[in-house]
Amino acid sequence: MSEHVKIVEVGPRDGLQNEKQPVSVDTRVGLIERLVGAGVRHIEAASFVSPKWVRQMAGSAEVMRRVPRMANVHYSALTPNIQGLEAAMAAGCEEIAVFGAASETFSQRNINCSIRESLERFRAVMNVALQNKLRVRGYVSCVLGCPYEGDIEPGKVSEVALILREMGCHEISLGDTIGRGNPDSTRRMLEACIRVIPAPQLAGHFHDTYGMAIANIVASLELDLRTFDSSVSGLGGCPYAAGASGNVATEDVVHLLHGLGYATGIDLHKLIRAGSYIGSALGRATSSRAALAVYGDCSTTSAA
Ligand code: HMG
Numbered sequence: 001m002s003e004h005v006k007i008v009e010v011g012p013r014d015g016l017q018n019e020k021q022p023v024s025v026d027t028r029v030g031l032i033e034r035l036v037g038a039g040v041r042h043i044e045a046a047s048f049v050s051p052k053w054v055r056q057m058a059g060s061a062e063v064m065r066r067v068p069r070m071a072n073v074h075y076s077a078l079t080p081n082i083q084g085l086e087a088a089m090a091a092g093c094e095e096i097a098v099f100g101a102a103s104e105t106f107s108q109r110n111i112n113c114s115i116r117e118s119l120e121r122f123r124a125v126m127n128v129a130l131q132n133k134l135r136v137r138g139y140v141s142c143v144l145g146c147p148y149e150g151d152i153e154p155g156k157v158s159e160v161a162l163i164l165r166e167m168g169c170h171e172i173s174l175g176d177t178i179g180r181g182n183p184d185s186t187r188r189m190l191e192a193c194i195r196v197i198p199a200p201q202l203a204g205h206f207h208d209t210y211g212m213a214i215a216n217i218v219a220s221l222e223l224d225l226r227t228f229d230s231s232v233s234g235l236g237g238c239p240y241a242a243g244a245s246g247n248v249a250t251e252d253v254v255h256l257l258h259g260l261g262y263a264t265g266i267d268l269h270k271l272i273r274a275g276s277y278i279g280s281a282l283g284r285a286t287s288s289r290a291a292l293a294v295y296g297d298c299s300t301t302s303a304a
């Protein structure tokens with residue numbers, strides 16, 4: 001049997017948080033329904049952050065209430081603080097994500113506090129979340145470079161990752177927020193993290209600004225990572241990292257993994273149709289090379 005690789009689809013959150021015009025709840029739910037129909041089982045569906053900071057994620061409670069609930073489909077949502085956690089629990093979230101950074105300046109710009117303050121805040125969030133039997137994912141941003149500080153030491157990444165892991169995060173997602181990494185820097189950063197956290201508890205979260213994300217995933221697979229975040233159609237960016245492009249396209253990751261003999265449980269053709277649906281809604285061509293190759297650019301035609 002093929003070895004399984006877990007895909008965490010972050011398009012409905014990381015992707016759509018960056019759109020100039022907020023995308024309606026109907027469209028967000030329509031995208032999630034199509035992703036589930038394509039076999040995607042882990043979806044970051046919402047973000048309970050301040051709407052003054054990221055207005056695109058307003059309506060997250062309604063999104064969470066309307067997503068299709070199935071025993072084998074897992075949804076998560078970002079929660080920066082207790083206020084976000086309480087909103088997420090009221091909306092029926094069973095998994096949340098806290099999001100820290102390996103760069104001081106990015107931490108200040110993104111969540112308005114230092115790394116140390118953020119970790120104290122997350123500890124309080126996690127205590128309540130774990131008491132209520134929620135699973136908690138931890139993010140570390142800027143693991144391969146920061147838009148404000150440039151290079152980031154691998155040791156800083158592993159330090160923050162380990163603190164999140166010791167607080168009880170079941171998985172640590174390592175974010176190349178601005179897509180500056182290459183296979184060599186990815187390997188060095190991962191080696192530092194794997195010294196303190198086993199590879200199966202780490203996830204790769206690559207943005208594709210310089211077209212290196214697929215190469216970085218191959219480097220990560222070689223170091224035994226088996227979880228990757230991606231965004232259908234390559235949607236996204238980060239509102240606090242100017243110039244960062246979207247996440248690596250889920251279609252391209254699935255094409256890569258199936259070609260390498262891994263199983264994902266995802267139907268590539270149905271996934272491409274989900275990408276086509278959101279492309280039509282946004283009036284945007286897909287960023288997925290695999291989608292272009294399989295169907296040509298169908299983002300302006302009507303989708304299932
Ligand atoms: P702050 O201004 O320091 O917060 O923001 P505050 O506690 O002083 O509160 C200010 C106001 O915000 C108050 O309202 C609060 O009620 C409200 P007011 O009294 O002025 O009317 N507020 C909230 N409202 C709703 N939900 C909440 C919430 N918290 C406070 N949870 C804060 C601090 C963390 C809230 C803010 O900085 C924030 O929301 N930041 C989120 C930024 C963000 O979402 N960034 C994108 C996600 S990170 C990312 O994309 C990277 C990742 O993909 C990995 C990678 O690629 O590297 C994960």
Ligand code: MG
Pocket residue numbers: 014175177205207237238247
């Ligand atoms: Mg991201």
